[in-house]
Amino acid sequence: MKIWVLRHGEAEPYGSRPDSERALTERGRKEVLHSAAKLMGKPLTAIYASPYLRAQQTAQIVREVLGFTPDLRTVEWLTPDNRPQAVAEQLATADNVLLVSHNPLVSNLLGYLQHGHVQAPETVHTATLAELEGEWPMAGLMKLNSLKHPKH
Secondary structure, three states, X not given: OEEEEEEOOOEOOOOOOOHHHOOEOHHHHXXXXXXXXXXXXXXXXXXXXXXXXXXXXHHHHHHHHHXXXXXXXXXXXXXXXXOHHHHHHHOOOOOOEEEEEOOOHHHHHHHHHHHOOOOOOXXXXXXXXXXXXXXXXXXXXXXXXXXXXXXX
C-alpha cells in the first residue's frame, strides 16, 4: 500500500477572511505544479482533499496536471487540526491515494504513521510531497519513502 500526502501550496496571509477561505498565491500555484509533476506515472486511485479553499485548489491543480478523471473526494477529516489517528482510521481500505491537507495535520500524520506517535512530526513546507508505504496505514507501520520539497 502506498499513500502520498501533499501539503497545500503557499496561501494568502491571514487577514479578514476566515482561514478556510484563504486562496493559493501565485507562488503557491507554482509550488503545487512542481510537486504535481513528481506524481506523474504514480498509480493513484483517489484524491482526498480538505474542504478548505487552498487544499481544494491544490488538489484541482494536481488533478489537471495528471489528467486524473475521477472526482476529488472532499473530506472533513483532512482539516488542519484533525487527529492523525482519525485520518489513519479513514485509510483502512485505501491504496494508492493522495491526501491533500494542511499543517499541523500533515507533519503529525507523517510522524504517526512512521513512529506510532506524534512526538516526532516531520518538517514539511508548503507543497511538500511525502510518499509512505506499508502493509497497513496504522501507527508505526508505514515507511517514509520520500519527502520532496518544492523549489522556492
